[in-house]
Amino acid sequence: MAYKLPDDRGHFGPYGGLFVAETLMHPLTELNEAYEKYRQDAEFQAEFMDDLRLYVGRPSPLYPAKRLTEKWGGARIYLKREDLNHTGAHKVNNTIGQALLAKRMGKTRIIAETGAGQHGVATATVAARLGIECVVYMGSEDIKRQAINVYRMKLLGAEVVPVESGSKTLKDALNEAMRDWVTNVDNTFYIIGTVAGPHPYPAMVRDFQSVIGREVRYQLSEFEPRDPDALVACVGGGSNAMGLFYPYIDDEHVALYGVEAAGEGIATGHHAAPLSAGRPGVLHGNRTYLMETDDGQIIETHSISAGLDYPGVGPEHAWLKDNGRANYVSIDDDEALAAFHELTRVEGILPALESSHAIAYGQKLAKELGRDKVIVINLSGRGDKDVHTIAAREGITV
């Protein structure tokens, strides 16, 4: 690959890096060394690929959405079915990888943060499989919104710790997980769920997730004798998007679209779209685009989708925005809901509300690009977890 970022201290241009208190500097150095060693280790990679195949069920299908294509009347639409993975989302690709690393580093306890609960479930799942202790931090607001995932984590043997500080959502869960890690650093491995956090997490999570894009490369050739014209994925922290984009990053003829959550609309200020409407700053160990006040306080975000409700974004996305390689757009709550219903009725697939943002933008792009083009949309998770949210919003009692 011509693209070589990040540098050895985790920088993507001015973004990324390692902004943590001193206590975590050495543990992060150790993690980076372990990761550098095992990413090139044939045995580690073979075990990772076996787990993805036999436990996760990979490769996930690339599905030609013919009815959707016909209905939208534009570009040919392919859906990368990450929703069919074990645990129902792309998150497990990364937790499998980090859990294998934790095992090799001799760690006996795993912690994680979660927003929608998908990463928490994926972490609790791998911890159950390894038979090791697992603690998941989750904002108390998110616990209310995602009761089913909370119960799933508990069934899997994880302790779910409600976080009451700040806005009681994903960012606060991440703060609390960091506080746990700094306290229990000797025996604990912190599995971050997205391409954010201090180096090496953004690069490591991207690498584990890039199986998505690598599969698309060979799967698409079954249907199309060419590369896709555009890739579309939703962006909260941005791990499913980086996983899809990264293997195509040198292929400039493939347009990349990251879709942020516009919530109630960018103009209202009630959204979760730092790339579209934020500015650079430092949070959670890296420099990236943030939603913040003029004084540099991080502000609360709004999205119908808990998984996109995060005021920051992976630093590599910040870099791809600035250098123009990727385009970042936004979809509001109503558009995402409409896309949820559209895919459910037309193709018989219930997408997660996060992924519904990508579907909604895919529809716009399909019309814009026209019939001869090819679009791959990452269907990052399934929507079963959101059924109650959708029903409540539409005034229906389930």
Next chain:
Amino acid sequence: MSRLARQLTSLKKQGRTALIPFITAGDPDPAITVSLMHAMAGAGADVIELGVPFSDPMAEGPVIQRASERAVERGVSLRDCMDMVQEFRQRNVDTPVVLMGYLNPIEVMGYQEFARIAAKSGVDGVLTVDMPPEEAAALKDALSTYKLDPIFLLAPTSTEARIQAVTAMASGFIYYVSLRGVTGAKHIDMAEVSDKIGEIRKYTQLPLAVGFGINDPETAAKVATLADAVVVGSALVKRIEEVGDRNVNDGQKEAIIESVTTFVTSLREAIDKVGVAA
């Protein structure tokens, strides 16, 4: 020599360990902070550490998190904190003040602008919790331009190589984090602190302050036998919170000042009873 270096060196010559109390600026009310700073200086604080409120204080335990939340709710900004120092300086030109906070508010203001205003306001040192030396070159340059001391942390997990890198970049003093954990935690291991301080002293002549987990005069006295300065934060902030945490009235303000004065005095007395660090 900076006000900070002058103060700590002079104390060392006198055989005394410095006391550095910490409060969060604007907690529980922006109007009380300057009075509290004067009260602490009067009760024997040698340096004052003023916490800059931040929405996401990742290294803080629950007590300072809540203080930070209260101050953020009151709209206390980095600029406000520096204004408070400037007001403090109208009646106190001797007690050094160190701002302790997180990088993002400084990023937003811009390093040069921040350093300029901080120096003009009478700030002496800046401790940015989430800014390790590896990322600190530009901020350190800005601080040095305005003769402000960049204060860096060392921790139980710091390796020999990291101790060398941090001591090479720091000035003013080194802040040793006494435990694996957040501020206000309760498992300080005195033997480990002693060993690590010995290791750090091999690489630097700078004064060593020790903080995190020093909750009472007894612990402060023990740490004073090892360190050049003792930092007490959560235990003090907790006393403020116990009097009143929201919409404090005048009576509560007086009670807060009295409680802080009493506690800082007790720390001072405990520290002065023991000898200075070897």
